[in-house]
Amino acid sequence: MRRLPVYFVLDVSESMVGSPLRQLESGMEQIVRSLRTDPHALETVYLSVIAFAGKADLIAPLIDVVSFYPPRLPLGSGTALGHALDCLMDCIDRDVIKTTNEKRGDWKPVVFLLTDGKPTDDTASAISRWQNSFSEKAQLVAITLGDQSDTSLLGKLTEHVLQFDGSDNKQFKEFIDWVSNSVTATSHAVEANTGSVSLAKKPAGLTLVKNVPQHSSSVIDESVVVLTGRCQKSERPYLIKYNRSKDNHFANRQFELEGAFGVEENYFVWSAEGTTDQQIGTENLEGFPPCPHCGNHTAFAMCGCGKLLCTNGPGLFQCPWCRKNGEFSVEGGSSDFDVTRGRG
Ligand SMILES: [Zn+2]
Ligand SMILES: [Zn+2]
Known part of the structure; x- marks a missing residue:
């Protein structure tokens, strides 16, 4: 069975303290529960979680949906997006089985990157590494929580830059449902079409961001x-x-x-x-x-x-x-x- 690796790269900077972090933790549980109800996702989807604040690290190694246990999320000061991307790319290089003449490898990995702020580290080398070596062999969906992120920078990583502005638990649950449904849909679509990630119909509060340059705010x-x-x-x-x-x-x-x-x-x-x-x-x-x-x-x-x-x-x-x-x-x-x- 070819695997569909799905990476969650989660911003755990200190501005997430309180309800956003709790929502994110219960959101991961909700995703796992949902994927376990779909026989196809259950067989093909593998999950991994990378967290980043001032540092970035793998906190849940790639594993099948049945064995996956949502990790407790840490918190820190800073938004090291460059480090997070490097950590992600190292994980993809190490985890994902390549297709060879003898063997069909994994499906193209899908990455959900969630962030609520602007990077505090240097992202230039990680972004060019992504553009040169990963943009073709992985698919990234960037989601900003609120309007404080640098969407033009995220636009260098992917055409899928979305902004979530939901204000309450109900909208956050619908947003998490959308993530689960997108993963499930992609796990169904890969067999038919090795092309792009299948994003589900967007719920209220989630909008596609057009990549307008932002002036940096003080x-x-x-x-x-x-x-x-x-x-x-x-x-x-x-x-x-x-x-x-x-x-x-x-x-x-x-x-x-x-x-x-x-x-x-x-x-x-x-x-x-x-x-x-x-x-x-x-x-x-x-x-x-x-x-x-x-x-x-x-x-x-x-x-x-x-x-x-x-x-x-x-x-x-x-x-x-x-x-x-x-x-x-x-x-x-x-x-x-x-x-x-x-x-x-
Ligand atoms: Zn005290
Ligand atoms: Zn003192």
């Missing part, structure tokens, strides 16, 4: 601000996520709190060095959450070293980042200050 145009802190009690890291304010109720407060989310220590492994050096003033932020780990009153206190930690109010503290002792004298802090912010 930091202030970004839709999400994510800050990194550590719990003073447990020392575990957390992310505080803000979304750009949709209405202008908050005079000069441009970002509204979504929440604080505990993350694993491997957040730092998946983060690129130097991607957490941007600054944003607290005067731009609306809302300060409690600590997601210990419930301390605020997750938004700052040590003299410039890092965020949680605290229950004024008093002595030991910084979980630099280990120095200090004292918070004013509850909540009375003046605005700058904090170091990550880059998704």
Whole structure:
């Protein structure tokens, strides 16, 4: 049986923290459940997952649908698309069985690339490697989540650049159904036609992007601000996520709190060095959450070293980042200050 390798290359940058990451994890489960109900997909489809943030890595090696177990997705700071593409191409080179005179190899692999931001690494060499050696022997579908991605850059990889703007769980489920149906349809079509990927009818919220050049936007145009802190009690890291304010109720407060989310220590492994050096003033932020780990009153206190930690109010503290002792004298802090912010 010739296999149809399907790769998911998933952006797990920190802007995905919270519901987008949970949706993506349950989306992978939904895809597997759906493929298992189709006898043809069950026989031919093989799945693999590559994740990328500041680093890129294979997190689920190519395996048949029955044996595939949706991986827990990591999170990190940065969007290393160039690394992700190189990782993908190395995997294709290694995994996919080539057709020879003696033997018919695998079907042309299909790649679903999902990203929500602009690359933070150099993509030029990976893109030319793709164009020169892979654009003919694999098929890539690029899907941007929201409107912050560089669609003209993605357009260099594929004619299939789609933008998903769905806002709720229902639309996300329909989007995931579309992915499953496209995989199933392709697994049926390969026998008849070794040509292109068969994309299912697009649901609401998913549109084909015409490749118009975008002007690069500055930091202030970004839709999400994510800050990194550590719990003073447990020392575990957390992310505080803000979304750009949709209405202008908050005079000069441009970002509204979504929440604080505990993350694993491997957040730092998946983060690129130097991607957490941007600054944003607290005067731009609306809302300060409690600590997601210990419930301390605020997750938004700052040590003299410039890092965020949680605290229950004024008093002595030991910084979980630099280990120095200090004292918070004013509850909540009375003046605005700058904090170091990550880059998704
Ligand atoms: Zn805490
Ligand atoms: Zn410190």
